[in-house]
Amino acid sequence: MKLNEYKSGFVTLIGRPNVGKSTLMNHLIGQKIAITSNKPQTTRNRIQTVYSEEKGQIVFIDTPGIHKAKNKLGEYMVNVAERTLKEVDVILWLVEPSTFIGAGEQHITEQLSKIKTPVILVINKVDTVKKEDILRFITAYKDILPFAAIVPVSALKGDNTKQLIETIFKYLPEGPQFFDEDTITDQPERQIVAELIREKALRLLNDEIPHGIAVAIDQMKERPESDIVAKRVRC
Ligand SMILES: Nc1nc2c(ncn2[C@@H]2O[C@H](COP(=O)(O)OP(=O)(O)OP(=O)(O)O)[C@@H](O)[C@H]2O)c(=O)[nH]1
Ligand SMILES: [Mg+2]
Incomplete structure (x- = not known):
């Protein structure tokens, strides 16, 4: 492989609390670094992890779920998530498999419409719905923002996650290897x-x-x- 074909960049996972951001990141890097739970607001801080392969390196940034903050901790968590949007090469916006676009999604749409970073819409948890319904979810979302791509996945089962990695690489710039191959996370x-x-x-x-x-x-x-x-x- 020619050196100048190596791609690298920063990719953040955002979305409402509990949509499966941490589960997806853990699955993509093949290790459990971020904790997960069925309660919203599990992730409190940004957590950086590294995915390395021949093609390049993806630095994932898991963020707290974006929600209507009710207290200082909530406010801090939302700030962490929204600040990250401007610092990355690609944004993965995770949503539930649904045709209902609520106030939470609308708030995120507003934030995303202010920036030029490519956004990949990830419809997660497709293991919980019928295959034939997935197209309806894609249709519901496809016009609310000019998405770079829309990828349905199951973070829990690992369905379509290889396809997601391929799609991310499409939107990453050529760049250096930021971390050695053994580096998995910035978390002590x-x-x-x-x-x-x-x-x-x-x-x-x-x-x-x-x-x-x-x-x-x-x-x-x-x-x-x-x-x-x-x-x-x-x-
Ligand atoms: N069935 C199913 N459940 C999933 C999937 N991905 C995540 N979950 C579940 O959804 C719940 C929330 O997952 P997390 O990864 O903690 O969600 P999060 O978006 O990081 O949540 P916050 O950190 O609170 O914002 C957990 O119970 C996961 O097991 C999936 O693809 N399918
Ligand atoms: Mg989380």
């Missing part, structure tokens, strides 16, 4: 661990706690591999 290990604990708390405690929970790590110890194996055998 402690942060990933804290987030995984928050995810488990969200899942296990379910209705017991307000989901505005925060986790801080006081101490972290690495267990020897043999210890972990022994524990797994015991349980």
